[in-house]
Amino acid sequence: MENIFEIKDNFYLNGSPMKIISGSIHYFRVVPEYWRDRLEKLKAMGCNVVETYVPWNKHEEYKGHFNFEGILDIKKFIEIAQELGLFVIIRPSHYICAEWEFGGLPAWLLAEDGMRLRTTYEPFLRHLDEYYKELFKILTPLQVNYGGPIIMMQVENEYGYFGNDKRYLQTLNDLMRKHGAVVPFVTSDGTWGEALESGMFNTNEVLPTANFGSKTEEHFEKLRRVIADGPLMCMEFWNGWFTPWGGNISKRDAKETAEELDKILKDGHVNFYMFHGGTNFGFMNGANNYDKLEADITSYDYDAPISECGDITPKYKECKKVIGKYVDIPEVKFSTKIEKKSYGKLVVKEKVTLFNTLETISSAKYSDFTLSMEKLGQNYGYILYRSNVGRGRKAENFRLVGANDRAKIYVNQKEVLTQYGLELGKSVDLTLDKEENNIIDILVENMGRVNFSEKLNWQRKGIDYGVVIDKHAHAGWDHYTLPLNNMDKVNFELGYETGVPAFYKFELDIEELGDTFLRLDGWGKGCVFVNNFNIGRFWEIGPQKTLYIPAPLLKKGKNEFIVFETEGRTGNYIELVGVPDLG
Missing domain, CATH: 2.60.120.260 (Galactose-binding domain-like)
Structure with a gap:
C-alpha cells in the first residue's frame, strides 16, 4: 500500500501525526542470519523505526564493482524490517563517520592525486553520481510512496563539523532527487559552535536534526531556533560510546540514559545511536587522530541496549519502560534461536613465517x-x-x-x-x-x-x-600488497622462525553450532580468520580480550582458524569461550 510521509509542524504518515522512536542497526556490522533477531528486539522495545547508514566503501570496494549481496544485502534488511511492521530511515550519504574505516568513503578515491573529499570537486561528484545510480536502483522502490518502509533520508552526515559549503549540500540533494529519492530529507549535526548552522541548508525543504547524548533541553532549544515550527528530533541519541585500543570500555548508566530519553520523547522524536552496535569485522574499524592516533577496537558493542552478541541489557529494559509511557509496546516473539558455546582450547596444527610464504600470497611490484x-x-x-x-x-x-x-x-x-x-x-x-x-x-x-x-x-x-x-x-623497492583476502594461498610447509610475523592454523570439529568468543591470551597483535572470514583484529594492549564469532560463521564438521600475528608473541593455545570479555 502506498503511503505519504510528510514533515510539517510534526511528522505525519498519511495525514496522522507519527511519533518516531527509532534505533540504529548497521546491517553491515551484523551477520544476515541475525538481522531478524535484532529487528525483532528493536520492535519489542517499543521502536517503530530502524535507522541505518550505507557504507560506500563496502558496496563499491573497487571502482565500478558493486556488491549488494550477503552482509551487504540492504534490500533484504529493509524488507525484513517491513515484514515486522517497522519503518526505515536511510542515511545513504557517501560519508557516514560511524567509527567506520574512512567514514565509509572508498579508499580508491585516495589513489587520485588532487582528490578533494566532501566538496563540489567534479571528479569526486562524478564518482558519487555513479555510485548513487546503482544504490538508488535498490532504495527508490522501497520508499513509502511506492509501498516500501523508507520514510526519510539524510543528505550528508555531520557536515557542519567539516565544512559550510551550501552549494555542495544542494548538489547532494539534487543528486539524490535525480536518482529517485522522493521522501523528505534531513541533515544532522551537533549544536555546538557553528556546526548546526554550517551543516544545514534549504530549511524549507530539508529538516535539520540534532545529535547529542545529554542536556536535551539545551540542545532542543538551539535546534528550535533554526527550524521554527518543525518537529524536534535527536537523530543520534548517544546512549553509549566507542572505544579505542589502549583505552577503556565506555559505559553509561542505564537509569541515567532512560531519564535523558524521557526528556527527548517529552518534546520530540529520537533515534538511538546505537540500538545495536555489532562488530567491525575485517579491517573496517575507524580511527581518530587528534593529539595521537587512536584506532578503534573490533567490537562495536557501544554499550548499546542490545549487546554486540545480541543480549538484552539493563539499558534496554530501562528504556523500554520510558517508551511505554508514550506508545503501546507490542508483544514480539523472538524467532531466532541463539545459544552461546564454549569449545575449549585449540593448539596450533601448522605455522609458517610471513617471509617464507610471502611469494605465495603476494607478488613483488617494483618501483624506484x-x-x-x-x-x-x-x-x-x-x-x-x-x-x-x-x-x-x-x-x-x-x-x-x-x-x-x-x-x-x-x-x-x-x-x-x-x-x-x-x-x-x-x-x-x-x-x-x-x-x-x-x-x-x-x-x-x-x-x-x-x-x-x-x-x-x-x-x-x-x-x-x-x-x-x-x-x-x-x-629501489619491491612492494608486496597484503590485503590478506587469500588465506588459501598461505603455504604452511615453507618453514617457521620465532620472533617475526607468522600465520598459525588451528582446527576444530563441531557438532552443535553456537555463538562463541575467541580468547588469545599471550598473543601480541594481529587478526583472525574463521573459515576464511576475517572476524577482526586483536591486540594485547586491550581492552578487548575476546573476538565475537557468530554461529553462522561456523559449520558442522571441521572448522579452520588462521591467526596472523605480527609481533612474534604467541600463546600456547587459543580458546573459544562462552562469555565475551571486552575489558
Missing part, C-alpha cells in the same frame, strides 16, 4: 620510490616494502616519510624497530650486519583510516613518500 597502498590498488590490511641496501654499515638517520599507521622494520629478517602513530618519521640508526646485500623489510599496517575531521583528506596508507637514509631518499 615507495608507493602507497592506494597507488598499488590496495585498500586494507598490510603492505611490505623490501630493498637491498647494499654493504654493511651503520645506516644513520633512517626514517620513513609520509608513512601511516604502524611500521615494523626488519634488517635481514630480524626485527629492529616498531613505530606507531606520532613515532613514524622519527630518525634512528640501523646496523646493517652483513658484509653485502643487506635486506630491509618494512611491514606497514593500515590500522584503520580516520573517520572524522579534515584529516580525511590525508589518509593514504603504507609509505606515501619514501625512506630516507642519512640525507638521501633510498631508491
Whole structure:
C-alpha cells in the first residue's frame, strides 16, 4: 500500500501525526542470519523505526564493482524490517563517520592525486553520481510512496563539523532527487559552535536534526531556533560510546540514559545511536587522530541496549519502560534461536613465517620510490616494502616519510624497530650486519583510516613518500600488497622462525553450532580468520580480550582458524569461550 510521509509542524504518515522512536542497526556490522533477531528486539522495545547508514566503501570496494549481496544485502534488511511492521530511515550519504574505516568513503578515491573529499570537486561528484545510480536502483522502490518502509533520508552526515559549503549540500540533494529519492530529507549535526548552522541548508525543504547524548533541553532549544515550527528530533541519541585500543570500555548508566530519553520523547522524536552496535569485522574499524592516533577496537558493542552478541541489557529494559509511557509496546516473539558455546582450547596444527610464504600470497611490484597502498590498488590490511641496501654499515638517520599507521622494520629478517602513530618519521640508526646485500623489510599496517575531521583528506596508507637514509631518499623497492583476502594461498610447509610475523592454523570439529568468543591470551597483535572470514583484529594492549564469532560463521564438521600475528608473541593455545570479555 502506498503511503505519504510528510514533515510539517510534526511528522505525519498519511495525514496522522507519527511519533518516531527509532534505533540504529548497521546491517553491515551484523551477520544476515541475525538481522531478524535484532529487528525483532528493536520492535519489542517499543521502536517503530530502524535507522541505518550505507557504507560506500563496502558496496563499491573497487571502482565500478558493486556488491549488494550477503552482509551487504540492504534490500533484504529493509524488507525484513517491513515484514515486522517497522519503518526505515536511510542515511545513504557517501560519508557516514560511524567509527567506520574512512567514514565509509572508498579508499580508491585516495589513489587520485588532487582528490578533494566532501566538496563540489567534479571528479569526486562524478564518482558519487555513479555510485548513487546503482544504490538508488535498490532504495527508490522501497520508499513509502511506492509501498516500501523508507520514510526519510539524510543528505550528508555531520557536515557542519567539516565544512559550510551550501552549494555542495544542494548538489547532494539534487543528486539524490535525480536518482529517485522522493521522501523528505534531513541533515544532522551537533549544536555546538557553528556546526548546526554550517551543516544545514534549504530549511524549507530539508529538516535539520540534532545529535547529542545529554542536556536535551539545551540542545532542543538551539535546534528550535533554526527550524521554527518543525518537529524536534535527536537523530543520534548517544546512549553509549566507542572505544579505542589502549583505552577503556565506555559505559553509561542505564537509569541515567532512560531519564535523558524521557526528556527527548517529552518534546520530540529520537533515534538511538546505537540500538545495536555489532562488530567491525575485517579491517573496517575507524580511527581518530587528534593529539595521537587512536584506532578503534573490533567490537562495536557501544554499550548499546542490545549487546554486540545480541543480549538484552539493563539499558534496554530501562528504556523500554520510558517508551511505554508514550506508545503501546507490542508483544514480539523472538524467532531466532541463539545459544552461546564454549569449545575449549585449540593448539596450533601448522605455522609458517610471513617471509617464507610471502611469494605465495603476494607478488613483488617494483618501483624506484615507495608507493602507497592506494597507488598499488590496495585498500586494507598490510603492505611490505623490501630493498637491498647494499654493504654493511651503520645506516644513520633512517626514517620513513609520509608513512601511516604502524611500521615494523626488519634488517635481514630480524626485527629492529616498531613505530606507531606520532613515532613514524622519527630518525634512528640501523646496523646493517652483513658484509653485502643487506635486506630491509618494512611491514606497514593500515590500522584503520580516520573517520572524522579534515584529516580525511590525508589518509593514504603504507609509505606515501619514501625512506630516507642519512640525507638521501633510498631508491629501489619491491612492494608486496597484503590485503590478506587469500588465506588459501598461505603455504604452511615453507618453514617457521620465532620472533617475526607468522600465520598459525588451528582446527576444530563441531557438532552443535553456537555463538562463541575467541580468547588469545599471550598473543601480541594481529587478526583472525574463521573459515576464511576475517572476524577482526586483536591486540594485547586491550581492552578487548575476546573476538565475537557468530554461529553462522561456523559449520558442522571441521572448522579452520588462521591467526596472523605480527609481533612474534604467541600463546600456547587459543580458546573459544562462552562469555565475551571486552575489558
